[in-house]
Amino acid sequence: YYGKVIFELSRPGRQGYSLPSNGCDDVLPTLPAGLLRQNAPQLPEVDELTAVRHYNNMSTNNFGVDTGFYPLGSCTMKYNPKINEEMASLPAFTSLHPFQPSATVQGALEAYYTLQRMLCEIGGMAEFTLNPYAGAHGELTGLMVIRAYHESRGDTKRTKVIVPDSAHGTNPASAAVAGLKVVEVKSLPDGTVDVNALRPLLDDTIAAVMMTNPNTVGIFEHNIPEIAEIVHACGALLYYDGANLNPLLGVARPGDMGFDVMHINLHKTFSTPHGGGGPGAGPVGVRAGLEQFLPNPRVVKHSGDDDPLFHLDFGTEKAPHALGRISSWLGNFAVELRALAYILSLGSDGLKLAGTLATLNANYVKESLRDLYALPIDRVCKHEFVFDGLANKSTGVTTLNVAKRLLDHGFHAPTIYFPLLFHESLMIEPTETESKETLDEFIAVMRDIAREAAEDPETVKNAPLETPIRKPDDTAAALNPVVTFAELD
Amino acid sequence: YYGKVIFELSRPGRQGYSLPSNGCDDVLPTLPAGLLRQNAPQLPEVDELTAVRHYNNMSTNNFGVDTGFYPLGSCTMKYNPKINEEMASLPAFTSLHPFQPSATVQGALEAYYTLQRMLCEIGGMAEFTLNPYAGAHGELTGLMVIRAYHESRGDTKRTKVIVPDSAHGTNPASAAVAGLKVVEVKSLPDGTVDVNALRPLLDDTIAAVMMTNPNTVGIFEHNIPEIAEIVHACGALLYYDGANLNPLLGVARPGDMGFDVMHINLHKTFSTPHGGGGPGAGPVGVRAGLEQFLPNPRVVKHSGDDDPLFHLDFGTEKAPHALGRISSWLGNFAVELRALAYILSLGSDGLKLAGTLATLNANYVKESLRDLYALPIDRVCKHEFVFDGLANKSTGVTTLNVAKRLLDHGFHAPTIYFPLLFHESLMIEPTETESKETLDEFIAVMRDIAREAAEDPETVKNAPLETPIRKPDDTAAALNPVVTFAELD
């Protein structure tokens, strides 16, 4: 047993809590028995120290950004500043009920409003909503905005979305959830969208074209002005997936490139912690003319003398075309506070530097390894780049092997087998918060692995060798899913 | 290199801070150059993430109570509740300057006063000061109180302190710092003070007798009433070292046993975290009649209607005999807050249970291992007990070997080679917050080690085998001390 689950530490009669009495009579017994549960749930019974040790020690089986280098491509694993955690934990924010009257939450509303305006400036957009909970939720919201726009014009034929073949899986999946059909457009060998392949796909059934720029192989889509022109010419809107915004901070804005709708992953570009898979946040921005389609509620600022200054707009009056509500309230508010703290900390100068250094770090790693790893697209990259596995294909060592061998050396693995453009994709995104020394160590290990693959391929194929667990049986897990403690023998 | 030191991660030009400008002119250059330092100190230059990773990963080279069982005898390594950390971190406490007017710190003063009163009740004393910073500092303060008492009576011959041979080193050391000579009294084979050996030592040169009860071998000094009587009869005072108060919570009070002066280690009995060696706190209590000798400042509560209610007394008026100031202010205040939270959480019932279960745990471990380890004192113990190494002395396996072998099994070692009564002391204090399962695991490992010592003594002698570092060379360290980075080559 690598680690017991908490149920295995449970003993009847232990307890890890205590509650104050409120001196009121217990009324549960007076409720109709048929409306109450028959058996207590099987939950652990542990004292406080048992729980503390359990989760404390469990945490040490995890690797985070604070542990070491985490070059997971497309995920922007940059440093998450501690001050942001502290600010988001101020009781005057954490204790607010969402339905408190606006007059009692002016600070919170101003935080939301301020971040909204900052994102507009950064994205080159007219308006933002912070309500979506994650990147994929932002995509869905953005596509709904686009559909609302077309519907408002009575343009109901537009039922398709074009996505590049290099796109992240959330793009087509979001389109499907939004009730749109997906049409894939091919990429050129240099990784950019093939404008000539795109042109014939564009007709009056196309609601939107989804792109990310730089794209998932880290290449700037330099044809974007032309693409924007032909997309708009056919009456469709251009959607910007903000997953890769980081390298463009301070340099170029999606709005200026011709994108109509966009989302931003606050947990990537604006450094909110990834939390083992969320909570993130996926604010959605729109260009002028599309504001009225954003979801409700919205935070609005009244004119100068009004008190209170910030209000909630639920949409009926001002935005009859709004797409409705896509989340409980104003999104993952505490995540938004962290992003606000980050943007304030960096400021206009720091943001530009972040983008530039992220790009520098990626190119540095690329140039330092290109002789040993296959570089299918040999161009200046942005925040990330993709190798197609080892250059020497004769060893039989796969990208998976390389990734696992990296674990043995104390690094998190890059993203592997994505994008789907290449068979052996190994997608590396160092981010700007990594030092040259860290990159040099990573480069040295990657070079060692390449050498080892040639000289002793079996060792690499058997990797990882040093991790506390090795080669879990994924097939067995999927064949006979055991997803709860009750199902364990 | 097991771990680099932060200096080795430094690069000129990096920085991990930023400061706001206050727009005032820099005046440093206008100060006389001869009063300023000539060269900048050699300190690290690192960015924030480098520092975070460094200290984050450094922490994982440590073993704490939250990691696992820590049966370090005489140190009472019980669970440190998280709520206490949170309460002690409330900004309305942490931001207070010590010299703020009393009217602006009434909550802080009340916290101090409340804890003071609680300790009086627990210790059976008339008055407490929380000003001493640690147990040893409390001993020193207590001995000064005793000297101040004798001096106030013109009784100047009393220059000696009697301590048992089983006493912790701080007892004689504190006596020496307080300008007193140490006379050692022997223990009986059962670990208790030999009253017959004590009696002839008592004369009019004795200022105090220092004892702890239960003593350092975990045995209750059942002759304490008689001892108190003869000590008092000779005009000396009886000092209680509170290091071992934990098992007596709710059961017996030093004041009721005849002790005149005592200290309490808040970080032991009242569960403030040990912090790798402090900060602790060593409040000192006195019986009625000795209050006026306590150090300044003191927190006093005015009568009912006064506003503000709590005041600081600096001693001149009310306590001309006070021993003066022994610390900057009111001790380690944030540590006191934690102890207060702990006592409130446990309450009268919980405290008694703590003492009882600590005693139960110790006896349980003792009874479970007595066949394999030498038990020099075979009596009911209190919170801890001492083995004199393995029962089977033929193996050559020492207490040090056993301790190191425990590290291989994920346990912290007990206290070893203390008390000095036995050659191979192995002093085990489980504390009340450990579960029977944890104790059973420890017992099983201890039994395995005893078996291994018989069957394969070399393995045990070579322990630890599994720790990240092994057998550091203490002799080399002491022979040629390298205590700063500048001294490393």
Next chain:
Amino acid sequence: MTHRYFPHTPEDIAAMLERCNMKSLDELYSDVPESLKLKRDYDLQPQMSEKEVRDFFEELAVRNQPLTCFAGAGFYDHYTPAVVQSLASRSEFLTAYTPYQPEISQGTLQYIFEYQSMMTQLTGMEVSNASMYDGTTAVAEAMLMAISHARKRNRVLVSATLNPIYREVIDTYARYHGVRVDTIAEKDGVTDLDTMREMLADGDVAGVIVATPNFYGILEDYTGVADMVHAAKALLIMTAPASTLGVIRTPGEWGADIAAGEAQSLGMPLNFGGPYLGYICCSKALIRKLPGRIVGATTDADGQRVFVLTLQAREQHIRRDKATSNICSNQGLMALYVAMYLSLMGAKGLREVNELSAAGAHYLASRLVETGAFELKYPDRPFLNEFVVRFKGEVKLADFVEVCNSCGCLPGVMISEDELLVCVTETRTKEEIDRYVWRAETFSKATVPAMNGGVAANEMSN
């Protein structure tokens, strides 16, 4: 130029550019057409020191007014033990991402497994995913599961007693996904089961969505409903605030196919709306329709029991436009909150939470009625810890709410001009409840209408 978050010294930059065969940082952007480049700085302030950031947030914070909370309406002021926040902030949990590399992610994988185990116990269902964004989107995705499961049928029935914000989100998802949503009318605060039966008979129903306790806090009796729904070959989707599942009859016991809803009540602070956590559990038969990540147990090369992400073939990164959902990042860390909260509370603690909450709520309800200022809207319906009162005073309920606010109290959520949805949790003391009652008493007797008639009252939706 430098920043505390960036380690690059000028020497580093020079050396790195040289490796890249570049002369300046600008060359890194040689691929970006000049016409697209922003020729100015962002119109934002320059970088702030940490102290200034702190001052900024503290200045915002003082313009919030934390209130003693008698509001629920889906989000509850339960007590979170200090351990939860303390352990969840461990950087190994906080700064990791999706556990793609199980060898160095057992921490995340294991707490998700524990979370799944606990949520299935609470809901009485067989399987759970790793979390959804929140309750509203969890129920909306449950609806999509039903649609996907039904293949051709395209209609969903939703009880009128469901929390209206859930309904709004359902409507949004349904509208674009092409789902028809029909409302099952309510009768005296509960779902009209006769209407439901008739609507099912109309056919084309893929799923039925009901709640208990419902939006009004009423415990509904769904006896026979599962059979009725299943007879129509539809799926029954039930929702409840997760904490109440410690005592109320579970979706599993009612025979539901999917349990989905909000788990904020299991240890998450109110946080002005998020992050929260949506739970979604279902029968094992539906597992391949279940959206999001799922963690399963397996063994590793050394035979150790370990945990991995499993059944990923359902997910967006494999199935793309055929995926069951587009969810990718979810609320991972909040699942840790739930796992730790439920570990500490256990079944007994969760029961006590509900007992105390219900006791306080029933006490407040009867005392409020006694004041004469309020009457219960549904006096004959059983409720747990939330109830609707109708204001009988001469002045406006909004004014009462405002007076309460100015006294540091949030008396509930106004659900109409004269109706207040009131909630009591275990964090409310008798004194706080009595002060509420006293305020109601005083206010109802006051002849002068409330103070400043400014912007009033709680907003939930307009």
Next chain:
Amino acid sequence: MTHRYFPHTPEDIAAMLERCNMKSLDELYSDVPESLKLKRDYDLQPQMSEKEVRDFFEELAVRNQPLTCFAGAGFYDHYTPAVVQSLASRSEFLTAYTPYQPEISQGTLQYIFEYQSMMTQLTGMEVSNASMYDGTTAVAEAMLMAISHARKRNRVLVSATLNPIYREVIDTYARYHGVRVDTIAEKDGVTDLDTMREMLADGDVAGVIVATPNFYGILEDYTGVADMVHAAKALLIMTAPASTLGVIRTPGEWGADIAAGEAQSLGMPLNFGGPYLGYICCSKALIRKLPGRIVGATTDADGQRVFVLTLQAREQHIRRDKATSNICSNQGLMALYVAMYLSLMGAKGLREVNELSAAGAHYLASRLVETGAFELKYPDRPFLNEFVVRFKGEVKLADFVEVCNSCGCLPGVMISEDELLVCVTETRTKEEIDRYVWRAETFSKATVPAMNGGVAANEMSN
């Protein structure tokens, strides 16, 4: 009876008692004479739930008034980066004890080694211990070092410009240790070196204790003092608030033998007086007189560089009554604060802290003088960020202080009826300073004496 901190179930207790051949928990205390047993419960409340504990402390907290701090007098409101508190709360650091087992304590040992390295850099001395309790006890123990080093000589000279609370603690230690403490008079705010020379000539001096910046904030000129002291075979002990050592001439540069003082200014919150950290550094020749723990580097069996507690033969647990000091637990965790604070700040950051503080202080001093309400007590003495002003107003200084307090400001520490010791750190903004000045201006012009004449003013000692 049970408690959330105790894991014992009734079954556990029964099984454990059985192993001990006992029938009841009472038997565990069979060795305690009945006459000594407490026959009642403690007169304390019964156990509290965590929520009640929280409420208790929050109720206390509201009766404290955090003030914008212009007070120093040994304890300074410097800014602590969020990283420090966040990392110091890692349980591996927090819940460990003295690193007796180096194999599983390298975390603690390494940060102490770093701390020692940094403090020697700051003080300009060769070696440092692992920490003392605070500045006052560090200087008192430095005095004991000098006494121990001198063997027969038994007299210590202390400058009158030393912080009086340091002097009080020194006097206490000296009194019981049999040390004679004589005061070197001050002249216009600085140590009178002529007097010092004469007193040294009287003989029997083991050590001389001086400060810079001294209690009045004045940077003293100790040129020639080390030679003078050493000529008398005494040790020179110097003290300075640790943060100022980033810019002022160091004890090492002045030729001191021991540097000892308070390091609270290196990242520790004010915390109403503690925990702080006393530093004590000395020449390598004195290392065996140095009290407390010392960490040294060595190698392990595999040749790795590792850290251990070293020179333990000096310490109380070995030497007992022959030990150099009785210190055992020290301020371990606060050494981590210092190590992290200085890692982040570096020499440049520490210099900026001092630049900003000094700039603010000099600005405030000149503006206060301009108001006409105050004059500088030592107008010709150089100061860094702390200075003494004399109140010239018609009413009482105590009233001014009280007015400031009521406006949320702590204007300094009153060191006499009409003298205020004022400090500015980098955390004070220009606006805050200007508001202070405005208040002084307004107050000095006001004809009415201050409001309620209640309990006034700052207390430091009576």
